[in-house]
Amino acid sequence: MSLHAIVAIDEAGAIGFNGQLLCHLPLDLKHFKALTTGHAIVMGRKTLESFPRGPLPGRQNIVLSRNKDYAPQGVTVAATIAAALKAVDMPQPVFVIGGAQIYRATFPRVTTLHLTVIHHTFAQADTFFPTIDPGEWHLLDEERHEPDERHPYAFTFKTLTRR
Numbered sequence: 001m002s003l004h005a006i007v008a009i010d011e012a013g014a015i016g017f018n019g020q021l022l023c024h025l026p027l028d029l030k031h032f033k034a035l036t037t038g039h040a041i042v043m044g045r046k047t048l049e050s051f052p053r054g055p056l057p058g059r060q061n062i063v064l065s066r067n068k069d070y071a072p073q074g075v076t077v078a079a080t081i082a083a084a085l086k087a088v089d090m091p092q093p094v095f096v097i098g099g100a101q102i103y104r105a106t107f108p109r110v111t112t113l114h115l116t117v118i119h120h121t122f123a124q125a126d127t128f129f130p131t132i133d134p135g136e137w138h139l140l141d142e143e144r145h146e147p148d149e150r151h152p153y154a155f156t157f158k159t160l161t162r163r
C-alpha cells in the first residue's frame with residue numbers, strides 16, 4: 001500500500017481553526033483536486049463535516065468514525081485505520097487528507113508528503129500536523145507562489161519522500 005498525506009500547513013505546523021481550514025487558497029484546492037482525483041481519500045469524521053458540499057466527487061471518500069450509527073451518504077465508513085485501508089477500491093496511492101487525528105494515526109506509514117506550506121503563522125490556529133523531522137524526509141520538488149488578489153499569503157508546494 002502506497003500511503004501519501006496531503007496537507008496545507010502554516011509556518012508553525014498548524015492546519016486548522018474551529019473545524020475549518022486556516023485560509024482560502026484557490027490554487028491549493030486545484031492542486032489538491034488534481035492529485036487526489038481517481039484515488040481513495042481517507043479522512044476523519046470532522047474533516048468530512050467541514051466540506052460545504054459533502055463528499056468530494058471523483059474519489060472514494062473513506063471516513064473514519066468510532067460511531068457505529070454513523071452512515072452519511074456517498075462515503076465508505078470505517079471504524080479503524082486498518083479497516084479504512086482494507087476498504088480501498090481505487091488505484092494507488094491512497095491519500096490521507098486529515099484532519100490532525102488521522103494524520104497522527106497514519107503518519108508512521110506515510111511514505112510521501114504533499115505539503116502546501118503557507119508562509120504565515122496563524123495565531124488563532126487550534127489544530128496541528130505531526131512534527132516533520134527534516135532528517136527523515138527528502139525534498140523531491142518545490143514550487144513557490146507569491147501572493148496575489150486571490151491568494152492573501154505566499155505558499156510553496158513541496159513533495160517529500162521518507163528516507
Ligand SMILES: NC(=O)c1ccc[n+]([C@@H]2O[C@H](COP(=O)([O-])OP(=O)(O)OC[C@H]3O[C@@H](n4cnc5c(N)ncnc54)[C@H](OP(=O)(O)O)[C@@H]3O)[C@@H](O)[C@H]2O)c1
Nearest residue numbers: 007008016019020021044045046047065066098099100101
Ligand atoms: N490544512 C489541511 O490540509 C487540513 C486537512 C484536513 C483537515 N483540516 C482541519 O483539521 C481539523 C479537523 O481535524 P481533527 O483532528 O479535529 O478531526 P478529524 O481527524 O478530521 O476527525 C476526527 C474524528 O475522526 C474519528 N477518528 C479519529 N481517529 C480515529 C480512529 N483511529 N479510528 C476511528 N475513528 C477515528 C472520530 O470520529 P467520531 O467522533 O465520529 O468517532 C474523531 O472524532 C479542521 O479544522 C479541518 O479544517 C485541515
